[in-house]
Amino acid sequence: MPKVTEAHRQARRSEIAAAALRCFAAKGFRGTSMSDIIAASGLSAGAIYGHYASKEELFFAAAQQVLSARSEELEGLRADHGPLAPGEVIVALIDGMRGDDLTPDLFLQVWAEAAIDPAVRAMVREYLAPIRGMLHRLVAEWAAVNPGLAGGDPEAYATRTVPVLMGLAPGFMVQRAVLAEFDEEAYLATVRTLVPR
Structure with missing residues (x-):
């Protein structure tokens, strides 16, 4: 039997996490089961459980992929422009989140779950620490x-x-999810002017 390389293992983990994030986006965190994720991935249960023990672990892995992409974008901006003003940092972070599969509805569901479920709260805290x-x-x-x-x-x-900056992203996501009249571009433009350049 050929040996599985670490690169292949990481690619498979990313593939599974992406399938999980699609399920979470479609059915919500609470409404998604491991069976849903297994079906969406096209892999066997053994293949999934060989990498991830639970949907919480899968959500965390998917969220880490999102964080990694945002970190790379910010580092690229910093390399191109030097030190970034706080407003530019948070606008870049929010703008990047708009293109992710981590939809506003899912974002809100996870925050709500974190308020009542200690396991989800621990997962969210662990995710937020590197941010x-x-x-x-x-x-x-x-x-x-x-x-x-x-x-x-x-x-x-x-x-x-930093705590103030971190409050701006959830505020954006809440309004984007629930207010039909929410003007995303005006929000981001205002963040740039309120937070020093």
Whole structure:
């Protein structure tokens, strides 16, 4: 039997996570079963369970793929333009989320589940930790080259600013999901003006 390479293993895990995210987007987190994910993937139950033990684990893996894509975009912007202002960081993050399979409806369902289910809450906290870390690093970097705007202490500025920035993305997703008149472009343009460049 040929040996499975790590690259093949990672590709299979990504394929399964993508199928899971499609199911979550179509049926919601609570409404999706492992059987749904198995059917959507076209793989056997053994193949799925050989990589993931539960739908919570699968959701986390799918969310990590989304995070990885957003991180790469932000690093590319930073490489092209130097330190990014807090407004530009969060606008890039939100704009990238608009193209993901992590739909506003699914986003809201997961946040609601996190409020009542300790296992989902732990998963969301684990998912948010690297986002907070990435935002803190980027905001502190910007603050270090803009001491007049940031108050002279880059770390303290980042510590105060990152929770506010993180609140802007859920606000965007909630309004996008429930308000027919929500103007996405105006929201993003305003974020750019409210949060320093």
